Amino acid sequence: MTKKNNNYINNSIWILAEKASRIISGILVGVLVARFLGKEQFGIISYALSVLSIFTVFSTLGLDGIVVRELITEKKKKYDIIGTTFWLRFIGSFLVVIASTYYSFMRDPSDRTWIVFLVSIAVVFQSFSVIDFYFQSEVKGKFNAITQIVTLIISAIVKLVLIYLEAPLSWFASMVMLEAILTAINQLVFYKQNQQEVSQWKFSLSEAKRLLSHSWPIIISAFMQMIYQQADKILIARYLQDMGMVGQYSAATRISEASFFIPVALSAALFPGIINNRENKPLQLKRLTQIYSLMIWSALFISIGGYLLGDWVIGFLYKDGFPLAPEIFKIHIWITIPVFFGTAWGSWLLALNKQKLITIYQVLVLIFILALEMYMIPKYGIKGAAYSVVFSYLLSLLAIIFVYKPKESAMLFISALNPKNLFDVYKYWKEMKSLKE
Numbered sequence: 382m383t384k385k386n387n388n389y390i391n392n393s394i395w396i397l398a399e400k401a402s403r404i405i406s407g408i409l410v411g412v413l414v415a416r417f418l419g420k421e422q423f424g425i426i427s428y429a430l431s432v433l434s435i436f437t438v439f440s441t442l443g444l445d446g447i448v449v450r451e452l453i454t455e456k457k458k459k460y461d462i463i464g465t466t467f468w469l470r471f472i473g474s475f476l477v478v479i480a481s482t483y484y485s486f487m488r489d490p491s492d493r494t495w496i497v498f499l500v501s502i503a504v505v506f507q508s509f510s511v512i513d514f515y516f517q518s519e520v521k522g523k524f525n526a527i528t529q530i531v532t533l534i535i536s537a538i539v540k541l542v543l544i545y546l547e548a549p550l551s552w553f554a555s556m557v558m559l560e561a562i563l564t565a566i567n568q569l570v571f572y573k574q575n576q577q578e579v580s581q582w583k584f585s586l587s588e589a590k591r592l593l594s595h596s597w598p599i600i601i602s603a604f605m606q607m608i609y610q611q612a613d614k615i616l617i618a619r620y621l622q623d624m625g626m627v628g629q630y631s632a633a634t635r636i637s638e639a640s641f642f643i644p645v646a647l648s649a650a651l652f653p654g655i656i657n658n659r660e661n662k663p664l665q666l667k668r669l670t671q672i673y674s675l676m677i678w679s680a681l682f683i684s685i686g687g688y689l690l691g692d693w694v695i696g697f698l699y700k701d702g703f704p705l706a707p708e709i710f711k712i713h714i715w716i717t718i719p720v721f722f723g724t725a726w727g728s729w730l731l732a733l734n735k736q737k738l739i740t741i742y743q744v745l746v747l748i749f750i751l752a753l754e755m756y757m758i759p760k761y762g763i764k765g766a767a768y769s770v771v772f773s774y775l776l777s778l779l780a781i782i783f784v785y786k787p788k789e790s791a792m793l794f795i796s797a798l799n800p801k802n803l804f805d806v807y808k809y810w811k812e813m814k815s816l817k818e
Contacts, residue, residue: 408698443599512571727739742780782794
């Protein structure tokens with residue numbers, strides 16, 4: 382048991398290290414790329430990535446969390462699960478390329494459609510991310526972390542070279558594909574080093590039907606989630622007809638969303654442990670409360686700090702090239718609180734196999750956020766988009782508490798507000814560290 386606990390802690394550290402490296406690279410190198418491209422070209426590539434994100438669900442198929450769960454509970458079928466998931470994602474990736482390119486072809490100039498096509502090719506190579514699911518289920522996050530860090534270093538160097546060479550926009554768009562290829566190669570190398578072979582993967586039609594029967598609510602939910610997460614940039618482009626505005630909005634939200642790796646990394650690292658504690662309900666709820674507390678207090682710290690320092694931080698990063706970005710950042714930063722808590726809540730419902738509840742929740746948020754954005758963007762511009770997102774996400778926080786077992790959820794939320802939980806988590810971490818030594 383001690384070894385397992387140590388594995389969960391080490392797994393969390395590795396995943397956080399990888400995500401932190403991604404954010405540091407994204408801020409340092411990403412800002413340099415944005416400043417080089419300028420607000421209009423940066424707006425084009427941001428728009429392309431938003432279009433791609435909406436259609437990516439037809440490749441991921443809502444299987445990410447489900448596959449990790451199944452690999453934990455059905456170890457004897459791991460090759461069937463991994464192989465089936467890979468082929469489902471691989472086939473779906475071509476649908477993503479076709480759908481995203483066709484969407485842009487019907488609405489955008491040809492040069493913009495070309496950028497959408499270039500970034501969409503990356504999804505084909507992302508099919509190999511099933512290897513990451515295997516490492517998550519085995520609590521071996523360090524392998525994926527190393528993979529991503531190596532990819533980030535190479536990608537950062539190439540981007541700096543492109544800036545030096547004053548390369549055209551299409552070259553920067555192609556970097557999305559290059560990063561996916563490098564990640565896939567590294568994942569395959571580590572998979573083989575762990576005495577695993579891709580040749581052992583098997584496609585099973587019955588397994589495909591079983592996985593999809595669990596994931597279809599997540600597919601719908603993820604599709605709706607991508608729409609309301611990416612609709613702001615797409616609607617700005619549609620209503621304002623100004624890619625420079627898309628660029629300024631994206632520059633601000635890229636920084637305000639930089640911390641979103643924290644809840645994703647913690648959930649990926651810690652929820653396998655919560656699932657394994659399913660026979661001990663009190664301990665399971667105690668660990669869940671501690672995760673909620675980590676999410677809430679870290680989000681509060683980030684939101685308040687971002688608001689107070691927003692003008693200086695954004696001004697320092699982007700200089701005078703994105704004059705509206707600081708104000709957008711100071712508005713948008715407040716979504717951190719519901720996003721952090723919502724990520725943990727969604728992982729908890731997924732662990733309970735309550736995918737349908739996540740779908741119902743997403744429908745409500747989607748309706749609200751689209752209605753607000755369609756009203757506020759034409760009237761208030763990109764500030765209207767930022768306010769729409771914040772209001773919608775705060776509403777979602779209330780919905781989270783009352784959608785499933787409202788009494789239990791409210792009690793968990795209130796308990797998580799107690800900062801004592803943070804000291805308990807630290808104490809637990811110190812105990813596990815001393816036991817390891």
